[in-house]
Amino acid sequence: MTPEEQSMGDLYPRLLDRLKAGDRFLDVGCCLGQDIRKLVYDGVPGENLVGAELNAGFIDVGYELFGDRDTLRAQFVVANVLEEDAPVWKDLHSQFDVVQLGMILHLFSWEEQVKVFEHAIKLLKPGKKGVSIIGQAVGHLLSEAHPANRKNTFRHNAESFKRLIDQVSTKTGTQWKVEASVDEGLSIYDGKRTWDDPNTRRLLFEVERV
Ligand SMILES: C[S@@+](CC[C@H](N)C(=O)[O-])C[C@H]1O[C@@H](n2cnc3c(N)ncnc32)[C@H](O)[C@@H]1O
Numbered sequence: 001m002t003p004e005e006q007s008m009g010d011l012y013p014r015l016l017d018r019l020k021a022g023d024r025f026l027d028v029g030c031c032l033g034q035d036i037r038k039l040v041y042d043g044v045p046g047e048n049l050v051g052a053e054l055n056a057g058f059i060d061v062g063y064e065l066f067g068d069r070d071t072l073r074a075q076f077v078v079a080n081v082l083e084e085d086a087p088v089w090k091d092l093h094s095q096f097d098v099v100q101l102g103m104i105l106h107l108f109s110w111e112e113q114v115k116v117f118e119h120a121i122k123l124l125k126p127g128k129k130g131v132s133i134i135g136q137a138v139g140h141l142l143s144e145a146h147p148a149n150r151k152n153t154f155r156h157n158a159e160s161f162k163r164l165i166d167q168v169s170t171k172t173g174t175q176w177k178v179e180a181s182v183d184e185g186l187s188i189y190d191g192k193r194t195w196d197d198p199n200t201r202r203l204l205f206e207v208e209r210v
Helices: 003-009 011-020 034-041 056-066 110-123 158-172
Strands: 025-028 049-053 075-078 098-102 132-140 176-183 200-209
Touching: 011 034, 011 098, 025 034, 025 110, 034 049, 034 056, 049 056, 056 075, 098 110, 110 132, 110 158, 158 176, 158 200
Parallel strands: 025 049, 025 098, 049 075, 098 132
Antiparallel strands: 132 200, 176 200
16 A cells, blocks of 8 residues: 555545534535535534535435435535536635545546636635545546547546646646545446446545645
8 A cells, every 4th residue: 555545545534523623525526415414424514514516406316315305404506516607606615625526527528627626726715724625536547538538538547637736736826735546446447347447447636735
């Protein structure tokens, strides 16, 4: 295990500690809101948690599935992360200590990923050291774009991910400590799907403002 994997291995307990102490968390592409509910289950105050999801149906199904429409204190918004000027984001900018991009990055091209990180930085508390952007995505040992794919979606290895953040850093004039690694988590390459590629991996990342 590399030092990076070791330090990211305790990401969840570190996240829990800071959220229980009052930090605010946004889950972009939250789908059913399962990660938010897990945090509440583990003791985080729901008031400090927001989920943003492109597809309103997922939010509704989440409430139905968990049966907590009247009790869950977290907030959900229907929003497209690529449309940072949409009114729905206005009250959310500059509000968060942690932004999660959970299994969403690989849906976007390199250029869109730059936009997603620029937007994530706007959602974080401005100028505050220690705020972070965390997540996982479908990665690739060789790092590659999918030219056949209409959107040219990009899958990273640790090096290409660091290049992406370097570009974001230069563009935004902000500095970040980047940890990134790829592994075989989430059964990401188990040969069960016809489109499985032996170079597919899970990308894990933690990007902290310094
Ligand atoms: C693969 S799912 C991951 C769900 C969850 N974060 C997880 O880790 O299990 C990707 C989610 O991102 C949402 N999504 C896709 N494009 C989006 C966008 N532009 N803005 C916000 N959410 C988006 C999808 O609707 C879907 O719920």
